[in-house]
Amino acid sequence: MLSVIRLAWRNVGRNPRRTGVVVTAVAVGLAGTLLSMAIFSGMMFQMVDNAIKTDLGHLQIHAQGFNKDPEIGLFLEDKGAPEIEAIQAEAGIQNWAPRIRGEGLVTSPSSSVGVRVIGVDPDAEAQVSMVSGSIVQGGYFDQKRRLVLGEGLARRLGTEVGDKIVLSVQDLEGDMNGTALRVGGIFRTPSAELDRSTVFLELAPAADLFGMGDSISEIVIVGHSRDAVLETQARLSAALPDREIERWDELQPLLASILSVMDQMASGLYLIIFVAMSFGIANVLLMAIYERIREIGILLAVGLSRGRLVAMVICESILVTLLGLVAGFTLALLALFALSDGIDMSLWAESLASFGMGTRIFPVLTPADFTIPTTVALLTALIASAWPALRAVRLRPAEAVRHD
C-alpha cells in the first residue's frame, strides 16, 4: 500500500499542469464555499447582533410577570444585588447593565409624544447596547440632567441638542411626576423603532422620577457567545428561581423566527454551493483520468495489477484533492483575513449609509464549518476517481492504448 502511495505521489509531481488544474479547481471551490458560509453566518450574526445591541441583550432578568405585562410595579429590589451576585458567579457573562424601564410622556413647547423611558448606568449601558456609539449630535451623558433620544423622536418633538423638555411619568405610588431635562444627545441606530419611541436618561434621575428608590426594572446581559446563552440562562434560572430570565429570542420571538427561517433557507443555498463545488472537482478529476486512459492501458499491458492500478489512481486523486484543500483553506483564510474589517454593505446601498455600524458584515467561520466542505470534497474526489478508474481498468489494454 505504501508503495502505491509513493507511486501516486510521484505521479502527482510528474504532471504539474494536470495537478495544477485539479488543485485550482478544488481550492477555488472550497474557498468559495467557505467564504459563502462565512458571509452568510456573518450576516445572520450581524442581524442578531443589531437586535441584541439596540436594547435587547442576550438575556434579561425581570421580576415574575414582567414579560406578560410589563409594569413599573414589577421590579428588582436593592439595585438587583442578589441578581448581580448570581451574574458575577457566571463565567460566560461578558457585560451586564441595570435599567429602569417605564413609560412616559415627553413634552416640548411644540409637541408631546408617548415614549418608553429607560434609565441607564451610562458606562455599563455602553457595554451592552449601541446607543452610546450611535450618537449623531451632542454627547452621551457627558453632562448631568441630560437625556438622550433618537433622531425620529427629536424630529417629532421639534427639539435639538440643548433644548429643554419635560418628562412626565406615573410613579410607583401612582402619582404623576415630571422633571425637566435637556437634550444631551441624539442617536441614530439601525432600529427606526428605537429611534422614534425611546428616551434614555441616567439611572438616578429615572429612579427619582419613578419613585423607585434602590429598585431597578431589569438587568440586561451580554454573554461571550450566543451559543453559551442557553446554558447561562439555565444556571441563572436555577440560581434565581423567582425571576424571569429570558433570552433575546424569547423576548423577540418574531425576529428569532425570521432568523431561523432564513437559516433554514440558507441550508438550501449551501446545498447549491456544495453541488457547484463537487461538480467542479468531479469534472476535472474525470477529465484528468480519462486523459490518462492510454497511460493506464500501457501500465496494464506491462503487467501492473488492476487492483493496484485503481488504488493508485484513487490515491492520486485524493492526494491532489488534499493539496487543493490545503490551498483552498489558505485561500479562504487569506480572504477572511483581508475581510477582517468587515464588508461594509453601505458602500453598495446608499440607503444604508446612514446607519453606521449595523451594516458591516464580519464573515465568521467556526471550526465546524470546515468539516462538511472537506468531507464533501474528499467524497467527491473518491467517487469521481474510483468510477472512471474502475471503468478504465476493465478495458483491454490494446483498447485503452488506442483510446483518444
Next chain:
Amino acid sequence: MLRERFSRLPNGLEGSERNRRILQALTILVALFISGLALDGSAADLQPPPPGSDAKEIARRAEDSLRSARTTLDASMTVVSPRLSAPRVVRFQSWEERDTKRSMVRILSPAKDAGTGFLKLHPNLWMFVPRVERTIRIPPSMMLQSWMGSDMTNDDLVKESSTLDDYSHTLLGLDPSPESNPELPAYVVEYIPNEDAPVVWGKIVAWIEQEHGTPLQQDFYDEDGSLLRRMQFSDVRAVGERRVPYRWAMTPLDKEGHSTTIEIESIVFDAEIDPSIFTKRNLRKARR
C-alpha cells in the same frame, strides 16, 4: 408590521400638540389654583412699580386668589377646533378638597355624556360611565390622556402643583391699562422656570391685577423667545373678598382655529363639602 404603528403608542400616551396646550392652560383652571397672567404688553408702556413691591409676593397672591381649602365650581368649557363644525360645549360641576387631594368632576351636558363622573382619590383616578353602568380605574399611563376631548389631560384634572417654587419671579413694571382688562392696572411679572422645574417654557409673562392679585393674562414663550400661547382672563367679578375672572380663554398662537374657553357659572370658595361626595358610591350616582 403593526409594531411599526404600535410603537407610537407605547401604552397610548398620545397627546396632540393642540390637546396638550389647551390642556395645560386648563389645568390650572379646573383644578382651581392658577396664577394670573396676561398679554404681551410692550415694555415701553410699563410704569415703574410702586416701591417695596415684591414679585414673588405678587405671584403668591395671584395663586391664592383662585384657590381655597375646598372649592366647588359649575362651569362650561367650549372647545373650538377646525375638526368641529360647531364649537363643542361641555358643562360640568367640580368639587375639590386640597389637603386630602380629593376631587370629583361630573359632566352635566351634552346629553350623551351627562352623568359621566371622574373621582380622584389619591393616587387613583376613577371614571364612571352611566350609559354602560361601568366604573373604570384609569390606568397610570392613561393619566396623560386628553380629558373629555378637551385639551386637558386627566392628569391636569388631578395635579396639585404650585407655580411658586418652580420659578424665579421678576417684576417688570406696572401696566396701567392691560389689553385684556383696560380698566384694571396690573403688575407685569416675568416667571423664569428653574432649571429642573418640569416646565417646558422659556418664560411666562403674567399680568396680575394690582389691588386683588387677580390673574389677567399669561403669555407663554419657548426658550427661543417665541410667544406660543396666550391665556386671557376676563369678566372679573367680586366673590367675597376675591376678584375672580369668570371667563378664561386659551389660544395657541401657532395653530389657527384652535381655542378653549372656560366660563364659570358659579364658584364657591371655602365651601362646605359633604365627604360622601368623594366616594365611589357617589361616583356611580348618575344625576342625569
Next chain:
Amino acid sequence: MSLEWRLAWRNVWRNPRRTGLTVSATVFAVALLVLMSALSTGMWEKIIDDSVSMGSGHVTLTGPNYLEERTLEQYTYLDAPLATRLGENPAIAGYAPRVNAFGLLSDADVTRGVMVIGVDPELEKSVSSLPDRIKSGRFLEKGKNREVVLGGRLAEILGVKIGDQVLLYSVAYSLESAYDLFSVAGIMHLPDPALDRGLALISLADAQAFFVYGNRISEVAIRVREADHSASLAEQLGSSLDPEKIEAHPWPEVMPDLAQTVVIDKLGMYLMLAILVIVVAFGIFNTILMAVLERKREFGVVLALGLRPRAIFRIVYLESILLAGVGLTLGLLVAIPLVLYLQANPIPITNSEEMAAAFEMVGTDPVIYAKLIANNPILSALTILLVALLAALYPAIRASQGKPVDVLRSL
C-alpha cells in the same frame, strides 16, 4: 470562417465524453445560478409577504403626515371611484380600509391602553393574515355589531373569554368621550408580544361610529399580486391621487426596519451569488482547459500539417462557445421547469418540530419556496455566457501555442 465553424462543430461531436463534461459544467452553472437566485427571491418575497400581511399591506394609502403622527387627525377617504379603481387594477390582489386609533379597554378593575383597529371583516381577509390568527372563537363578521377580537395576552390580562363584554373607552374625533360595550368574538395568537397584549380589532363600521369619524379612514392596506411591483404601484397610485388628501407608500416606507434587513440580506445574497459565479467559472475554465490540454497531440499534428495558429485559436474558441451555448440552453431548459415546479410545489420542511414552530410563529407554511422573476434566468445566462467567453480565451491561446515537436515527444 464557415469552414472553421464546421470544423468546430464536427470537433464538438467527435468526442462525446469530453463534450458531455464541458457542456454539463455549463448546464450546472446556469441551473445553480437560476436556482439560487430564485430561492433567495422566494425567501424574501415570503418574509415580506408575511410581514406586510401582519401590517399595512404592500402599499398603504394614508392621509398626509399619517406615517409621522398616526393620530385620528390624519385621515383620508376611500370613496367609491377610488374603491372601483383599486378593485379593477389587475396588479392589486386585495385592499382593505382601516381606522387605527387608541383606546382603553377595561374589564372590572383592569384597564389597558390598546391599539384599536377598525377593519372591514370581508375585505380584511383579502389583505391580512390577522383573520387566520384566531386561536379561539371566530373573526369579526359582517353585519354583527359591537364585537371585538383581542390579542391572546390582552385577553389574559383582562381576564376575559369568548362572549364576555368589555368596555372600550376613548376620545372620539369629535372630541367627545366615546365608550361602548363590545362582546369578545375571538381571541388571536399574535407572534409579537407587544401586539399580543395591545391589539383589539372591531369592525370598520363600529369604529367609524365609535370614533364619530364619518366615513373617514386611517389607511387603505393594499396587497399586490407581485411583491416587486409594490414601489411602481405606489408611484402609479400616488401620481394619480391628490397629494393634499391621500398619499401612497410602498411597504419600505412603512416598515423601514424590515426594508433595511432586506437590503442587507440582498447584498449578502449578491455576494454569495458572486462567489458562486467564481466557483462555477473556475469549473468551466478548468474543464475547457483540461479538454484543450488533453488534445495537445491533436493540435501538434494539425500545426505540423500547416494550419495557422490563429485558425487553431479560432476553431478552439468557437468550439468552446458552441459548447457553452449548448450548455446554457440545456441549463435553462433544466432550471426553469425545476424552479417553476418548486414555485408550484414548495419543498416542505419536515426536519424538526422546532423549525415548524418557527415558521408557524412567522405565520407562514413551513416550506422552501422558489420564485422565478423574468430577469433572473436572463441575467444568469448572460453571466455564464460572459464567464464562458472569458474562460475559453486562455485554453484557446494555449492550444494555438502548441509546437509541432510536442507531437513527437508525446508519441
